[in-house]
Amino acid sequence: MTLKGKNILLCITGSIACYKSVDLYRRLKEAGAGVKIIVSSSAGRFISPYIFESFGEEVFTDDAFKSPLAHVSLSKHADLILIAPASFNTINKLAAGIADTLITLVVSASQDKPKVLVPAMNPNMYANGILRDNLNKLKEYNFHLASPETGNMACGDFGEGRFPDAEGIIFELESVFKEKTLKGKRVLVTAGATREYLDPVRFLSNASSGKMGISLANEAVKLGADVFLIALNIDAPCQYINKNMRIIKCKSFTDLKDTLPGEFKQCDILLMAAAVSDYSFKEKSSNKIKKGDLNLNVELVQNEDLLKALSGIKKEEQRIFGFAAETDSVIENGRKKLMEKSLDYIFINDVSKNVIGEDENEGFLINKEGKIKRFGRQLKTELAGKLLAEIIK
Numbered sequence: 138m139t140l141k142g143k144n145i146l147l148c149i150t151g152s153i154a155c156y157k158s159v160d161l162y163r164r165l166k167e168a169g170a171g172v173k174i175i176v177s178s179s180a181g182r183f184i185s186p187y188i189f190e191s192f193g194e195e196v197f198t199d200d201a202f203k204s205p206l207a208h209v210s211l212s213k214h215a216d217l218i219l220i221a222p223a224s225f226n227t228i229n230k231l232a233a234g235i236a237d238t239l240i241t242l243v244v245s246a247s248q249d250k251p252k253v254l255v256p257a258m259n260p261n262m263y264a265n266g267i268l269r270d271n272l273n274k275l276k277e278y279n280f281h282l283a284s285p286e287t288g289n290m291a292c293g294d295f296g297e298g299r300f301p302d303a304e305g306i307i308f309e310l311e312s313v314f315k316e317k318t319l320k321g322k323r324v325l326v327t328a329g330a331t332r333e334y335l336d337p338v339r340f341l342s343n344a345s346s347g348k349m350g351i352s353l354a355n356e357a358v359k360l361g362a363d364v365f366l367i368a369l370n371i372d373a374p375c376q377y378i379n380k381n382m383r384i385i386k387c388k389s390f391t392d393l394k395d396t397l398p399g400e401f402k403q404c405d406i407l408l409m410a411a412a413v414s415d416y417s418f419k420e421k422s423s424n425k426i427k428k429g430d431l432n433l434n435v436e437l438v439q440n441e442d443l444l445k446a447l448s449g450i451k452k453e454e455q456r457i458f459g460f461a462a463e464t465d466s467v468i469e470n471g472r473k474k475l476m477e478k479s480l481d482y483i484f485i486n487d488v489s490k491n492v493i494g495e496d497e498n499e500g501f502l503i504n505k506e507g508k509i510k511r512f513g514r515q516l517k518t519e520l521a522g523k524l525l526a527e528i529i530k
């Protein structure tokens with residue numbers, strides 16, 4: 138929880154998306170952040186500051202003269218200034234160095250504090266050249282940008298400019314607080330479970346949800362890596378997936394076998410969290426097999442061990458992090474797999490503890506020197522950070 142204990146100054150400016158800042162406020166509080174709020178005069182026309190006051194918050198309005206020196210004290214108190222939604226007007230004022238509202242004044246006094254802008258406006262306004270130039274200028278001054286989404290707008294237009302989901306904004310804030318320890322590194326992640334089809338509707342698979350792999354991919358993005366996710370049958374995402382990663386969808390062992398080696402050659406770190414089927418059907422039918430025709434003694438063939446094959450083409454500087462699921466002799470079996478597949482690390486999910494498909498996980502990390510570290514039950518999102526920290530070490 139990177140936002141736990143952080144002081145966020147939430148500045149709300151006059152966009153039709155203002156009402157969404159209430160949900161954002163709630164999510165910040167859930168994440169353990171302390172939140173102070175400024176509502177601009179225009180924003181106050183869209184939502185009442187009383188909403189936040191009724192949650193027990195002190196809300197500052199745009200009149201800088203009403204709370205003398207609030208701009209200095211608020212910027213000193215904040216660990217991060219979040220302008221969400223950030224209006225066309227306020228963004229352009231900030232770039233011009235205008236400080237005629239409490240929000241622009243606070244920013245003017247917050248030289249060393251991280252600042253995140255979440256623009257939300259009509260697509261034509263967002264495409265406006267003056268705004269674009271000014272956003273680029275603000276980026277040069279180390280403002281972070283949580284890009285708006287593309288979709289239907291309140292005005293009926295379709296395009297880029299929608300206020301993003303709170304999850305995307307929280308992700309951006311967490312990224313700001315992370316050291317970019319994987320900057321310049323290419324990280325390849327596999328997540329989910331393969332499906333081996335018997336016919337177009339029936340398949341052999343396993344219960345892996347993809348949550349561990351997605352958590353690792355998200356975390357690698359936060360640490361500044363160039364991330365490529367191979368998503369296996371994660372059609373309705375089981376959790377938030379950040380859009381700043383390349384994603385390719387695969388279904389079967391064969392799809393993965395065709396995709397993985399080419400991508401592996403270009404990566405620095407492979408995190409193989411997907412659960413790949415050990416077997417496929419010897420014969421597959423292109424038509425749905427009729428109930429009476431189904432041979433109950435279907436024959437299986439063993440799939441090649443992809444990780445073992447990749448270890449054979451691995452370059453000295455590349456790192457391979459494998460994952461295994463074990464119910465018994467967990468460490469012994471994990472160690473055997475690490476050696477057989479020549480991995481740098483293996484994390485053994487203790488699946489006897491009901492972790493498959495859950496938000497939490499627990500297990501053991503073994504490195505190639507044989508060092509074992511136990512990770513107690515915790516959120517997969519938190520475990521992901523700790524596992525990546527082991528590689529970075």
Ligand SMILES: Cc1cc2nc3c(=O)[nH]c(=O)nc-3n(C[C@H](O)[C@H](O)[C@H](O)COP(=O)(O)O)c2cc1C
Nearest residue numbers: 150151152153154177179180224225226227257258
């Ligand atoms: C109905 C209405 C909707 C608006 N929606 C937006 C919007 O979504 N995004 C935006 O940047 N400006 C929008 N504006 C314009 C801003 O509210 C206006 O530029 C205002 O001066 C912004 O002031 P502020 O930046 O100090 O909050 C809207 C104005 C009106 C009247």
